Amino acid sequence: MKKCSLYRPLALLAVTWPLSAMAEDWPAPLQALEKQGLTIHERFEAPAGLTGYAASVQGRELAAYVTQDEKYALVGTLVDAQGNDLTTDRLYELVKKPQDEELWKSLADSAWIADGDDDAERIIYTFTDPNCPYCKKFWDQTRPWVEAGKVQMRHIMVGILKQDSPIKALSLLATDDPAAALAAHQRGNEISIFEEYPRDYEDALAENHQLMQSLGLGATPSTLYQHDGKLSVMQGVPPADMLETIMGSPAP
Incomplete structure (x- = not known):
């Protein structure tokens, strides 16, 4: 997870525009x-x-x-x-x-768990709920690119689907190795639930929820990626014919 994101204020879509006149x-x-x-x-x-x-x-x-x-x-x-x-x-x-x-800066400053090589040539952000079966399916779809070191998925954790989604998301964020914990969970292992968390993690999860809401996204996974130099959004599990576009290349 990008640790510094827990200590920076969330930058939403408000932009300080250069004005040519008042x-x-x-x-x-x-x-x-x-x-x-x-x-x-x-x-x-x-x-x-x-x-x-x-x-x-x-x-x-x-x-x-x-x-x-x-x-x-x-x-x-x-x-x-x-x-x-x-x-x-x-x-x-x-x-x-x-x-x-x-x-894109707001996404980078959110509380996410890295999935893949830090040196990967392509970065993709996706909103992930621990209880979301479609997030699990999308995680499975992305394995060829992630395991080949071509793509780093950044899972912006949210807890919106079930009553225990927030505590599961917090437990993944707060563990010593969030990437390993998320991978183990997606492979079918139970999440080790934490009883207490530093307030920073609760604030970070709330900010992730605010970010998702500000974008008008209501489903997980919701994925943001670059295509032809422009930012694109895909809600839900991508169809097979969209995967290469989202991942940026044919499957390795």
């Missing part, structure tokens, strides 16, 4: 959109006298284009005469990519 300096149509729930992140150049603004609402990125006189705003995707999308790539660079980078 909120009160946005054109009037954007201020009106802000009152309707939009968050304006960055200004960017656009054709035809328009000015683009990267924004988001309820976790979804979108663009607003303000006319030259700053009296009107259009919300949506801008295309040119050839039908080329002039919006999506800009939104990814200005909104989604920074959000993904901040999320």
Whole structure:
């Protein structure tokens, strides 16, 4: 487990965005959109006298284009005469990519148990409940990549499925060798239940729950991985044809 994660405050999806202007300096149509729930992140150049603004609402990125006189705003995707999308790539660079980078840091700072080589070329985070049979199935699926040293699975422990899930998760986190304990549990051994824990472990488990909830994830396993340079999420046991994508390579 990443020990230092027990002593660092959880960084959720709140991002400190670089602002090119203070909120009160946005054109009037954007201020009106802000009152309707939009968050304006960055200004960017656009054709035809328009000015683009990267924004988001309820976790979804979108663009607003303000006319030259700053009296009107259009919300949506801008295309040119050839039908080329002039919006999506800009939104990814200005909104989604920074959000993904901040999320990846939050995952790294959570309380996880390492499963696999620390020098593995690929890291995957997955929310794991000790009582989850589907987590066990996913653990079995990943063995070829993990045992070959190609992938390190980082199991972000949660206790959400049964009454004794939290105490089992805490026992795995607090043991002297969490990786060996988790592997033994997934192979069918009972977890040695601890009677008492340092408060730090309880706080860490609570923060894992907060992180999972903040991402809108309601099932275990829920797995976050990089694909084509972008952060992707898979809830539940991946179908066989998705494994190579998640693991980043064919089975060794």
